[in-house]
Amino acid sequence: MQKLISIDLKGDFGFFRKPDINSTVNLSYNMLHKPGLLGILGAIIGLEGYQKKGIMPAYYDALESLKIGIEPLLHEKGNYQKTVIKYTNTVGYANNGSTYLTEEATLIKPAYRVYILLDDEESNQSHLYKNLKDGNAEFLPYFGKNEFSVWWDKESFNQYDDYEEVDKPLDDIKIKTLFLKQDIIKENKAAPVFDLESLINDETPYMYFERLPIGFDTTLFQYEMGDFVLTSFRLKKSIGISNLYHLNQEQYYVQLL
Numbered sequence: 001m002q003k004l005i006s007i008d009l010k011g012d013f014g015f016f017r018k019p020d021i022n023s024t025v026n027l028s029y030n031m032l033h034k035p036g037l038l039g040i041l042g043a044i045i046g047l048e049g050y051q052k053k054g055i056m057p058a059y060y061d062a063l064e065s066l067k068i069g070i071e072p073l074l075h076e077k078g079n080y081q082k083t084v085i086k087y088t089n090t091v092g093y094a095n096n097g098s099t100y101l102t103e104e105a106t107l108i109k110p111a112y113r114v115y116i117l118l119d120d121e122e123s124n125q126s127h128l129y130k131n132l133k134d135g136n137a138e139f140l141p142y143f144g145k146n147e148f149s150v151w152w153d154k155e156s157f158n159q160y161d162d163y164e165e166v167d168k169p170l171d172d173i174k175i176k177t178l179f180l181k182q183d184i185i186k187e188n189k190a191a192p193v194f195d196l197e198s199l200i201n202d203e204t205p206y207m208y209f210e211r212l213p214i215g216f217d218t219t220l221f222q223y224e225m226g227d228f229v230l231t232s233f234r235l236k237k238s239i240g241i242s243n244l245y246h247l248n249q250e251q252y253y254v255q256l257l
Helices: 034-044 058-063 123-134 181-187
Strands: 002-010 067-073 082-089 100-108 111-119 158-160 163-165 207-217 222-231 244-247 252-255
Touching (some): 034 058, 034 067, 034 123
Antiparallel strands (some): 002 111, 002 158, 067 111, 163 244
């Protein structure tokens, strides 16, 4: 039986390393992404991470099929405050005997509400449901680096018993999670997408865009990428967005990928 749940993940710091960096500062994605979240969920149920080059970690093989949505919390129009942390590494085996200096643009107090569609008849997913509900973890989860631990309060666990997958909304919609931009562009090249009139009384309307990992290419062993949007605008009901779910009691939509 499928169950749609959510929890609120929080951390003092976070660093989701971007593969495209310059020679001085290592950059972080602003948003938690699905491959990163799968690592967190794998740690919560005790699945191993990377063990050998060229082999996908156990958590990814076990949890890749999960449908997941991510809603940032406590952000400023989609952005988190950042600080640049400088590291000095003088360990010989790490830098050929010289001093290695690096800087990382680190997120401050990132927080995300993650929506997960689980099948409680599958053993790993049933284990995950129980641990999330009870506030337990087998391994310490973290936001990108093992010194940036993650926690969630049991009180943030929420189960949505009244939801439905929606192909064609009847009204203009509000999507709480990040969603794929190419969905609305592909289907609406000439038509207006955002309902600008819906925010006449909104003091802080915004649209936030970020290109984020959505999965792994297991042949090239690199991220598969997607262009995501987060917005306070309502979207026209004529748009066609895949994997859209309506939470009937809460009266909003999430995209689960």
